[in-house]
Amino acid sequence: MAIRMEGTPNPNAMKFTSDKVIFEGTKSYSLMPGDTSEYDILNDLMTIEGVDNVFGYQNFITVNKHFDVEWEQLSPRVIEMIEKHGY
Secondary structure (H helix, E strand, O other): OOOEEEEOOOOOEEEEEOOOOOOOOOOOEEEOOOOOOOOHHHHHHHOOOOEEEEEEEOOEEEEEEOOOOOHHHHHHHHHHHHHHOOO
């Protein structure tokens, strides 16, 4: 299993794609600070220091970071958390 990371037009957002389906169906899921989700993976990603909000759809999760956090420090923790959940 490998998580592919790719940039988005927003420099504070990064898309993390899995070879496996994370969210079944055609519904997307957004999580803002203070929210909780039925998906533990989204809740756990929100606990990572520097993560501002997350968006998930089918086989990817887009993570938005706080502007003062660097992707070099944040992305390995995000990938580790996604892999911890089996994706």
